[in-house]
Amino acid sequence: MKVLLILPKINSDCQWNVGLAYISAVLKEKGHQxxxxxxxxxxxxxxxxxxxxxxxxPGIIGISVNSHQYPHVRRLVTDVKNKFNVPIFLGGVQTIxxxxxxxxxxxxxxxxxxxxxxxxxxxxxxxxxxNSFLDVKNFWFRNRDGRIIKNxxxxxxxxxxxxxxxxxxxxxxxxxxxKKIIPRFIFSRxxxxxxTYCCNHAFKNKFIGLGPYVRYRSVDKAxxxxxxxxxxxxxxxxxxxxxxxxxxxxxxxxxxxxxSAQKWGLTYECNIRPGTINEEGMxxxxxxxxxxxxxxxxxxxxxxxxNILNRRFLNEDIIKVFALARKNGIKTFSFNMIxxxxxxxxxxxxxxxLNRIVxxxxxxxxxxxxxxxxxxxxxxxxxxxxxxxxxxxxxxxSILNLPTISKKEIEKAVxxxxxxxxxxxxxxxxxxxxxAEVKKIIIDQPSLHFLAKKIYQLIKFxxx
Numbered sequence: 001m002k003v004l005l006i007l008p009k010i011n012s013d014c015q016w017n018v019g020l021a022y023i024s025a026v027l028k029e030k031g032h033q034x035x036x037x038x039x040x041x042x043x044x045x046x047x048x049x050x051x052x053x054x055x056x057x058p059g060i061i062g063i064s065v066n067s068h069q070y071p072h073v074r075r076l077v078t079d080v081k082n083k084f085n086v087p088i089f090l091g092g093v094q095t096i097x098x099x100x101x102x103x104x105x106x107x108x109x110x111x112x113x114x115x116x117x118x119x120x121x122x123x124x125x126x127x128x129x130x131n132s133f134l135d136v137k138n139f140w141f142r143n144r145d146g147r148i149i150k151n152x153x154x155x156x157x158x159x160x161x162x163x164x165x166x167x168x169x170x171x172x173x174x175x176x177x178x179k180k181i182i183p184r185f186i187f188s189r190x191x192x193x194x195x196t197y198c199c200n201h202a203f204k205n206k207f208i209g210l211g212p213y214v215r216y217r218s219v220d221k222a223x224x225x226x227x228x229x230x231x232x233x234x235x236x237x238x239x240x241x242x243x244x245x246x247x248x249x250x251x252x253x254x255x256x257x258x259x260s261a262q263k264w265g266l267t268y269e270c271n272i273r274p275g276t277i278n279e280e281g282m283x284x285x286x287x288x289x290x291x292x293x294x295x296x297x298x299x300x301x302x303x304x305x306x307n308i309l310n311r312r313f314l315n316e317d318i319i320k321v322f323a324l325a326r327k328n329g330i331k332t333f334s335f336n337m338i339x340x341x342x343x344x345x346x347x348x349x350x351x352x353x354l355n356r357i358v359x360x361x362x363x364x365x366x367x368x369x370x371x372x373x374x375x376x377x378x379x380x381x382x383x384x385x386x387x388x389x390x391x392x393x394x395x396x397x398s399i400l401n402l403p404t405i406s407k408k409e410i411e412k413a414v415x416x417x418x419x420x421x422x423x424x425x426x427x428x429x430x431x432x433x434x435x436a437e438v439k440k441i442i443i444d445q446p447s448l449h450f451l452a453k454k455i456y457q458l459i460k461f462x463x464x
Contacts, residue, residue: 001032001033001059001060001124001127001128002032002033002035002056002057002058002059002060003027003032003033003034003035003058003059003060003061003062003124004034004035004036004037004052004053004056004058004060004061004062005020005023005024005034005035005036005037005061005062005063005064005170006036006037006039006049006061006062006063006064006076007020007036007037007038007039007064008039008063008064008065008069008072008073008076009038009039009040009069010039010040010041010042010069010072011068012040012068012069015171015173015184016168016171016173016174016184017064017171018166018184018186018241019064019091019092019116020036020062020064020170021166021167021168021170021171022117022163022164022166022167023062023091023116023117023120024036024166024167024170025163025164025165025166025167026117026118026120026121026163026164027120027121027124028164028167029164030121030125032121032124032128034167034170035052035056035058035170036170036171037049037052038171038172039072039076042072042075042076046076046079049080050079050080050083050084053080053083053084053086054083054084058086059086059087059124059127059128060086060087060089060123060124060127061080061086061087061088061089062088062089062090062091062120063076063077063088063089063090063091064090064091064092065090065091065092065093065094065095066092066093066094067093067094067369067371067372068369069094070094070101073090074104074105077090077105077107077108078105078107080107081107087109087110087127088107088108088109089108089109089110089111089112089120089123089139090102090108090110090111090112091111091112091116091120092112093199093371094372095111095112095113096112096113096114096203096206097199097202097203097206097371097372097373098372098373099111099113099140099150102140102142102148103148106142106146108142109141109142110123110133110139110140110141110142111139111140112138112139113138113139113140113153113206114137114138114153114154114156114206114207114210115138115154115156115157116138117157117163118154118157119136119137119138119139119154122136123136123139134149134151135151136151137151137152137153137154138151138153138154139151153206153207153210154210155210155211156207156210156211156212156213156215157215158211158212158215160187160188160189160215160216160217160221161217161218161221165224165225165228165229166225168183168229168232168233169232174232174233180235181233181234181235182235182237182238182239183229183233183235183238183239184238184239184240184241185222185225185226185229185238185239185240185241186240186241186242187216187217187221187222187225187240187242187255188214188215188216188217188242188243188248189213189214189215190203190204190212190213190214190215190243191214191243191244192213192214192247193244193273193310193311194310195309195310195311196308196309196310196374196375196376197309197337197340197368197370197371197374197375197376197377198371198374199371199373199374200243201374201375202373202374216248216251219251219254219255219258220258222255223255223258223259223262226238226259226264226266227262227264230264230266235266236265236266236267237266237267237268237291238266238268239268239269239270240268240269240270240271241271242270242271243271244271244272244273244276245270245271245272246270246272246273246276246277246281246285247273247276249276249281252281252284252285253281253284255288256284256285256287256288256290257284257288259288259289260287260288260289265289266289267289267290267291268289268290268291269290269291269292269293269294269333270285270290270292270293270294271293271294271295271296272293272294272295272321273295273296273313274295274313274317274318274320274321275313275317275321277321277324278324279324279327279328282324282325282327282328282330283328285328285330286328286329286330290330291330291331292330292331292332292333292361292362293321293325293330293331293332293333294332294333294334294335295318295321295322295332295333295334295335295360296311296334296335297318297334297335297336297351297354297355297358298311298335298336298337299311299336299337299340299343299347299350299351300315300347300350300351300352300353300354300355301346301347301350301351302314302315303342304340304342304343304347308340308341308342308376309340309376310375315354318354318358319354319357319358322334322358322359322360323358326359331361331362332358332359332360332361332362333360333361333362333363333364334355334358334360334362334363334364335363335364335366336351336355336363336364336365336366336417337365337366337367337368338351338365338366338367338368338398338410338413338414338417339367339368339398339400339402339405339410339413339414340368340376341376341379341380341383341385341400341402342402342404343368343402343404343405343410344404344405345405345409345413348405348413348417351417352417352420352421355421356421356424356425359425359426360421363418363421365414365417365418366395366396366414367395367396367397367398367410367411367414368398368400368410369399370385370386370399370400380400385400385401385402386399386400386401387399387400387401387407395414396411396414396415397411398410398411398414415437418430418433419433419434419437
């Protein structure tokens with residue numbers, strides 16, 4: 001059967017979606033045809049999408065949806081169903097956490113409320129054979145009279161080695177010929193920690209009694225995936241997106257030893273958590289080709305980090321892990337989040353100061369976003385902190401009005417954060433951030449384009 005997958009990514013620079021990559025691989029392994037449409041610009045690309053549907057004539061459409069893309073998906077399913085009588089199914093983080101969205105969209109035939117690979121294959125097989133699909137587990141369906149059928153959840157897949165490797169070639173990033181490709185790999189599922197802003201604790205609650213939540217591919221399968229991907233797209237650097245690579249010490253040690261033995265000459269980056277790695281572990285990472293570790297600071301205020309974010313480690317633990325990385329010649333990257341409930345100008349200063357102490361080589365700062373069904377998200381909803389319902393991204397915009405700090409103050413802090421941190425120890429990076437900020441202002445203001453062009457021409461003339 002022909003299946004069309006749609007990845008809405010409006011105001012997002014995501015290069016791939018691991019869930020859709022696995023679903024495509026599972027479907028293709030069983031003989032189904034799969035195409036992907038990446039929707040980056042609604043007004044420009046929806047007409048192209050409708051034309052592609054008319055030409056491809058899929059038997060099923062599957063759409064990935066998260067909180068940021070949900071408003072666009074609501075509009076999209078209406079536009080598609082107005083033109084075509086094709087079953088539409090939604091899946092992703094949003095449908096797992098809030099499956100009741102099916103009640104808001106009469107055009108949607110079903111939503112996936114659990115892991116999707118095998119159940120979506122079952123669904124496609126039933127549609128292709130003309131059999132009723134209303135009993136497929138992990139789905140809520142709308143039947144012909146509009147009633148919502150809420151099926152039970154399927155057990156979690158324990159052995160991740162049973163899945164084929166994710167199909168990256170459906171994504172534009174892997175289709176274009178590039179001099180440099182940096183693939184991302186995820187060899188595990190789930191996270192054991194209960195950070196209040198993250199969806200993992202909500203997922204764990206949904207899947208209680210369905211099997212282990214944290215699972216890993218075998219190391220041999222992980223290495224096989226890297227090897228096969230390198231044969232398709234040559235690369236010498238990759239990213240590991242597992243939530244906490246350093247958590248399972250035996251798995252990490254085996255991976256590091258075996259990838260070193262391959263002598264591929266690859267380097268990589270990974271996510272680690274303070275308190276989960278010692279000096280021996282850091283040396284193992286270094287010897288295996290790890291050149292950067294990414295560490296979540298989130299807040300430099302210990303009270304906020306412990307009691308609001310439920311990240312129970314001290315500033316000294318953060319300082320120690322950054323020092324260990326530097327001692328072993330591994331670069332560091334810090335994650336930071338501004339605007340959580342309880343945030344104040346003073347707590348922001350503490351986060352800036354902690355970054356100045358640990359001196360990350362690179363850093364990311366985002367505005368806190370209250371995701372539905374997360375502890376912190378529900379707190380914001382209940383206490384009436386929301387200034388608007390949605391935002392396309394959590395990078396720069398806050399949707400909160402907190403009693404301790406204004407929306408404007410949060411967004412200003414996010415905007416200036418990198419410069420304030422870098423200026424203390426890396427003025428080159430600080431100035432780079434400031435140039436990027438000025439460039440964005442010019443791009444966003446068409447009236448400045450002519451002036452910017454004249455200034456650029458003058459600079460070129462003076463350099464002669």
